[in-house]
Amino acid sequence: MGNGILVIAEHEGGVFKKSAAELVAKAKALGLGPVTALVIGHAGGAELGGFGADAVLTVTGGDTSRYSVATYVSAIQAAIAAVNPAAVFASAGAQARDGMPRLAARLGLGVGADVTELRLDGGALVGRRPLYAGKALADVRVSSSPAVFTLRANAFGVPASTGAAAPVSALAVSVSGALTKVVDREAPTSSVVDLTEADRIVSGGRSVASKDGYDKLIRPLAGAIGATPGASRACVDAGFAPHSHQVGQTGKVVNPSLYIAMGISGQIQHLAGMRTSKIIVAVNKDATAPIFQHATYGIVADMFEVGPLLQAELQAALAG
Amino acid sequence: MKIGVCLKQVPATDSPLKVKDAVTGVDLAGVKMQINPYDEFALEEALKLKDAKVATTVIVYTVGSADADARLKDAVARGADELVRIEDAGLADADSLGLARALAAAAKADGVGLLLCGKQAIDSDNAQVPAMIAELLGWAQATECDKLELSGSSFKAWVAAGGGARDVLSGALPAVVSTDKGINSPRSPSIKGVMASKKAKVDVRDLAALGLSAAAVAPKVQLSAWGAPAPRPQGRILQGSAAQVAKELVGLLRSEAKVI
Ligand SMILES: Cc1cc2nc3c(=O)[nH]c(=O)nc-3n(C[C@H](O)[C@H](O)[C@H](O)COP(=O)(O)OP(=O)(O)OC[C@H]3O[C@@H](n4cnc5c(N)ncnc54)[C@H](O)[C@@H]3O)c2cc1C
Numbered sequence: 036m037g038n039g040i041l042v043i044a045e046h047e048g049g050v051f052k053k054s055a056a057e058l059v060a061k062a063k064a065l066g067l068g069p070v071t072a073l074v075i076g077h078a079g080g081a082e083l084g085g086f087g088a089d090a091v092l093t094v095t096g097g098d099t100s101r102y103s104v105a106t107y108v109s110a111i112q113a114a115i116a117a118v119n120p121a122a123v124f125a126s127a128g129a130q131a132r133d134g135m136p137r138l139a140a141r142l143g144l145g146v147g148a149d150v151t152e153l154r155l156d157g158g159a160l161v162g163r164r165p166l167y168a169g170k171a172l173a174d175v176r177v178s179s180s181p182a183v184f185t186l187r188a189n190a191f192g193v194p195a196s197t198g199a200a201a202p203v204s205a206l207a208v209s210v211s212g213a214l215t216k217v218v219d220r221e222a223p224t225s226s227v228v229d230l231t232e233a234d235r236i237v238s239g240g241r242s243v244a245s246k247d248g249y250d251k252l253i254r255p256l257a258g259a260i261g262a263t264p265g266a267s268r269a270c271v272d273a274g275f276a277p278h279s280h281q282v283g284q285t286g287k288v289v290n291p292s293l294y295i296a297m298g299i300s301g302q303i304q305h306l307a308g309m310r311t312s313k314i315i316v317a318v319n320k321d322a323t324a325p326i327f328q329h330a331t332y333g334i335v336a337d338m339f340e341v342g343p344l345l346q347a348e349l350q351a352a353l354a355g
Numbered sequence: 356m357k358i359g360v361c362l363k364q365v366p367a368t369d370s371p372l373k374v375k376d377a378v379t380g381v382d383l384a385g386v387k388m389q390i391n392p393y394d395e396f397a398l399e400e401a402l403k404l405k406d407a408k409v410a411t412t413v414i415v416y417t418v419g420s421a422d423a424d425a426r427l428k429d430a431v432a433r434g435a436d437e438l439v440r441i442e443d444a445g446l447a448d449a450d451s452l453g454l455a456r457a458l459a460a461a462a463k464a465d466g467v468g469l470l471l472c473g474k475q476a477i478d479s480d481n482a483q484v485p486a487m488i489a490e491l492l493g494w495a496q497a498t499e500c501d502k503l504e505l506s507g508s509s510f511k512a513w514v515a516a517g518g519g520a521r522d523v524l525s526g527a528l529p530a531v532v533s534t535d536k537g538i539n540s541p542r543s544p545s546i547k548g549v550m551a552s553k554k555a556k557v558d559v560r561d562l563a564a565l566g567l568s569a570a571a572v573a574p575k576v577q578l579s580a581w582g583a584p585a586p587r588p589q590g591r592i593l594q595g596s597a598a599q600v601a602k603e604l605v606g607l608l609r610s611e612a613k614v615i
Binding site for chain 1: 366368369371372374380381392393450451452455474477478479480481482483484485486487488489490491494495496497498499501511512513514515516517518519520521522523524525526527530535536537574575576577578579580581582583584587588590591592593597598600601602604605607608609612614615
């Protein structure tokens with residue numbers, strides 16, 4: 036049985052993602068022993084001490100500057116060997132969905148996926164997670180040592196940094212067994228954060244009526260508050276927004292503090308992807324649309340009329 | 356080349372599910388089932404490779420009881436050739452790693468050169484099985500792929516890299532590829548296929564047939580204390596002209612909800 040928690044701290048070009056601080060802080064708050072942050076492809080991370088990291092291990096050099104499954108698995112395997120943690124935490128995003136199952140299969144570990152709560156029960160970690168696209172919840176216990184959990188972004192919150200610095204040391208890793216090579220990277224279509232990590236989202240439905248409608252109504256409204264644009268499946272299937280923008284049971288499951296649904300009816304499959312949003316705003320011209328049963332604030336109106344007014348008000352509020 | 360497809364039956368996405376009790380979990384009695392939507396993309400990708408004469412045989416694998424056979428036959432109706440269902444009491448509470456061990460053993464025994472899986476099953480929502488199978492077999496993997504190109508024994512896969520970026524991976528077969536929306540548009544069953552599906556046989560294998568023991572697939576992940584999500588607090592509809600409600604909403608988002 037190990038001790039403490041190893042947190043995989045993700046960054047983008049040396050800038051830590053919000054989830055890195057979020058996971059470190061949650062790990063510390065659990066009080067299960069020392070929290071070690073593992074940083075792959077960047078030599079820093081002392082600032083994670085401000086959120087509760089007791090030590091930072093960095094893996095650099097070679098091919099580590101961009102994510103690859105071989106590097107990810109080799110680095111975490113080496114870190115587990117070095118610190119013998121009771122648990123490993125990673126953010127439930129693209130990297131962990133690709134790399135964590137491979138690591139788990141290599142070491143024979145169980146993975147509690149996509150937890151939105153974590154607590155200690157008699158010394159053992161217990162996660163709580165949505166299943167069936169959020170139509171049910173269950174506790175998840177992992178009996179392997181270490182126990183692996185992936186944590187849903189924005190579910191735990193980020194406290195203010197205490198300003199403390201954590202000691203940083205390099206971990207030597209020999210990356211082996213690369214079976215694929217990243218031959219190209221296609222940049223994201225926009226510079227905003229991914230839907231799954233976004234704190235604000237503005238989504239459009241099929242009633243945007245065209246790609247032009249989406250680009251002129253939804254994107255600028257999202258842009259006004261630094262939100263990530265999303266879409267219903269009907270909007271995506273009609274070709275008005277790329278499929279990577281789809282929110283829902285067969286799209287992205289999102290967890291922002293603010294979700295604005297523009298002209299979305301609120302079918303069960305769409306709700307499955309966004310029902311845990313803290314605040315839901317719905318704009319729909321049909322007062323009986325099911326989305327209003329889930330909205331914190333509802334506006335019954337033509338979105339083409341309200342959208343630009345809302346955008347102007349938001350811009351004014353954020354400027355003031 | 357033989358191509359394998361992992362396929363799971365899941366509750367239809369429009370079914371309003373209820374939690375039966377804290378121990379049993381979701382009550383699936385009488386719930387309409389369908390092929391997991393992401394697995395439909397995997398199946399379609401395999402069928403396209405068969406149309407292009409890259410695949411000789413498309414073998415569909417599932418783990419579960421005989422009530423999944425209707426879904427397997429649906430796959431034959433669309434063009435799949437062989438059906439394998441893995442059923443064993445030892446897999447009743449299996450976690451992703453247990454399922455991956457069973458599926459990996461079956462695909463290996465059949466000499467599959469490419470295994471296609473949906474990126475996740477929309478019931479358990481774990482998204483772990485494909486990459487676990489790849490590791491267990493020592494194969495290359497491509498996760499959440501929305502474009503795949505094969506040429507001879509090498510492949511190129513466009514995969515999600517987070518933040519909306521895509522990585523283009525290249526590697527050599529054999530490989531496990533998990534499919535995302537956007538990779539293709541799944542076909543419907545053909546009349547000829549529906550006829551063929553009536554006669555389709557399901558090859559049922561247990562753990563012993565796969566050379567596995569119950570201990571090898573014993574779960575390390577346990578679910579308990581099932582419950583329904585908390586209902587959302589009652590919201591409110593804003594009243595007034597478009598200009599008034601826009602202004603009021605921004606005020607509420609700032610002072611009441613504190614999200615901007
Ligand atoms: C297997 C399966 C998986 C699915 N997965 C998903 C998924 O992941 N995500 C998803 O979103 N859907 C999914 N769906 C589809 C889902 O059932 C709905 O069809 C879809 O969400 C509807 O999209 P929509 O709200 O844009 O369109 P509609 O349901 O057509 O609603 C359009 C809404 O726009 C309103 N409207 C029209 N004009 C205006 C205007 N000028 N101003 C304001 N409001 C206006 C209307 O009143 C209406 O409420 C799935 C379906 C299936 C079968």
